Amino acid sequence: MTEDHRSTCPIACTLDLVGDRWTLLVLRDIFLGKTRYDEFLASPEKISTNILADRLRRLEAMGMVEKQPYGAHRKRMEYRLTERGQSLGPILEAMVQWGRANVPGTERFQPQSSH
Amino acid sequence: MTEDHRSTCPIACTLDLVGDRWTLLVLRDIFLGKTRYDEFLASPEKISTNILADRLRRLEAMGMVEKQPYGAHRKRMEYRLTERGQSLGPILEAMVQWGRANVPGTERFQPQSSH
């Protein structure tokens, strides 16, 4: 997330782009088919609104997601993965596998509703 | 790194354990065969000593790495991956693949010497 990268190591560069507390979780939501603000806010991890707005902005700037208007007057936006965004799938998938195998109580990928 | 997890999502749990700015880079170094303090400090990303000590301590507490004494008087420690630590390999590998494909100038896995 520091915009410029600490080294030429591909791992370090990847972490500099998406290695913060929230970015990959927003991407996970979009992978799960969520497209709208309130859907992201409804996730069990309870991201706050300013952080969500910031991450969506950064993800768009990085070319990971695209905004597209929807609804009657085309004022609302929905967010979808670009190809570049989709290419992060293997990283998320590796984390799913590791979490399932190594953290008790994380059987399912789909995060259940929070209440 | 927040010890307790934000949700039961395996991605969120994985990020809570290793999703900070430095942990995966220390693990990368150990994967690359580094075992000692000054080898970690020599990496191009220039981790500071207190952060390195903290991450090694946490990684040991999480069962990802093991300390073992070496040298004449067995005072110095070297760090090696446990099986649990090695199981993070696919996550690092996915990041290597993504970084190589999506960030210009990150061709090599092995970080070159910094000076």
Add this chain to the structure above:
DNA sequence: CTGTATCCAGCCGGATACTG
């Protein structure tokens, strides 16, 4: 609903000095 703006506490992490 879909965001933006502001306030602010806390902690991460950078720099550095110090010890055995």
Add this chain to the structure above:
DNA sequence: CAGTATCCGGCTGGATACAG
């Protein structure tokens, strides 16, 4: 070499109020 301890600035992110 192999760490530990301390200081402290800055940024992350939580809460909340506000706006179209």
